[in-house]
Amino acid sequence: AIQMTQSPSSLSASIGDRVTITCRASQGIRNELGWYQQKPGKAPKLLIYGASNLQSGVPSRFSGSGSGTDFTLTISSLQPEDFATYYCLQDYNYPWTFGQGTKVEFK
Amino acid sequence: QVQLQESGPGLVKPSQTLSLTCTVSGGSISSGGYYWTWIRQHPGKGLEWIGYSYYRGSTYYNPSLQSRVTISVDTSENQFSLNLTSVSAADTAVYYCVRGSVGTCSGGTCSSLDFWGQGTLVTVTP
Numbered sequence: 146a147i148q149m150t151q152s153p154s155s156l157s158a159s160i161g162d163r164v165t166i167t168c169r170a171s172q173g174i175r176n177e178l179g180w181y182q183q184k185p186g187k188a189p190k191l192l193i194y195g196a197s198n199l200q201s202g203v204p205s206r207f208s209g210s211g212s213g214t215d216f217t218l219t220i221s222s223l224q225p226e227d228f229a230t231y232y233c234l235q236d237y238n239y240p241w242t243f244g245q246g247t248k249v250e251f252k
Numbered sequence: 253q254v255q256l257q258e259s260g261p262g263l264v265k266p267s268q269t270l271s272l273t274c275t276v277s278g279g280s281i282s283s284g285g286y287y288w289t290w291i292r293q294h295p296g297k298g299l300e301w302i303g304y305s306y307y308r309g310s311t312y313y314n315p316s317l318q319s320r321v322t323i324s325v326d327t328s329e330n331q332f333s334l335n336l337t338s339v340s341a342a343d344t345a346v347y348y349c350v351r352g353s354v355g356t357c358s359g360g361t362c363s364s365l366d367f368w369g370q371g372t373l374v375t376v377t378p
Contacts, residue, residue: 146315179364181299188348188368189299195362232299236363240314241301 147171147235151244157252164220166247168233173213177237180209180218183246184229192231193218223249254279256349256369264343264376270336274349274369281330282307287352288325288332289365292345300345304352305332339376346371 148171158164168178176196181189191200193209196216206221220227228251233244260272274288281288287304294300303313305323313321322335336343351367 176360177363181365188371189365190368191364191366194364194366195357198357198362200364200366234299234301234365239312240303240316243299243301245298 146240147174147237147242149233149235149242149244151231151233151247153247154245155248155250157250158223159252160223160225162223164223164227164249166218166231166233166249168211168216168218168244170214170216170235170237174235174237176212177235178209178211178216179234179236180207181232181234182227182229183232189232220249254351254367256351256367258347258349258369258372260372260374262373262375264339264374265378266340266376267338270334270339270343270374270376272334272347272349272372272374274332274334276330276332276351281325281332282327285354287354288323289350289352290323290334291348291350291365293348293371294345302334302347341376344374344376346373 150169152167178196180193182192183189192203192207197209208219210217230246230248232246255277257275264270289304290302292300303323305311305325307325320337325332348371349369350365353366354363
């Protein structure tokens with residue numbers, strides 16, 4: 146199975162900060178990667194698919210980039226509702242595999 | 253708006269079978285291009301993809317669970333289900349039913365998990 150490694154595991158940030166989370170695949174996965182946001186006690190929510198495509202209804206401050214093995218999720222200006230855990234997911238081949246998550250906390 | 257709702261026992265005894273059902277509303281489970289998926293999350297941990305069933309019956313399971321898992325679709329009820337046999341404490345988790353989608357995007361076709369149920373906690377306990 147393809148291993149997905151996210152960094153950092155957690156970060157502290159303030160409202161308005163630019164936040165960057167990275168995800169590295171153990172082998173090339175083209176652009177077949179998504180990003181998901183999960184708040185405590187809630188189901189994950191799709192933010193980005195195909196590495197860089199913004200899901201309908203998701204604020205434009207979220208963006209994704211990358212291809213091959215290295216990917217990035219960027220939040221351009223952190224808002225109070227963005228404090229959550231973020232997961233990447235490779236959908237290049239089965240079994241689909243998630244990164245271990247990045248928890249974004251308030252500084 | 254598509255909605256998914258899990259149902260089933262919250263407690264299962266070791267060695268027994270965990271059975272969950274997901275009811276889909278706001279769309280037909282027989283629509284092409286969707287993969288009816290189960291994902292689980294151990295308490296305080298990350299996410300694990302269990303597998304999917306297409307409405308026509310094709311399936312794919314995580315090799316780590318393949319010998320114990322079955323996912324099936326009931327088009328007449330607009331539901332899909334998860335059966336996991338011979339459970340142990342390691343199967344205690346929140347189980348999510350999810351719609352997997354395949355569509356077009358920049359760069360070709362893209363997959364995603366676009367609609368999720370709220371999740372249901374299943375605890376394996378004697």
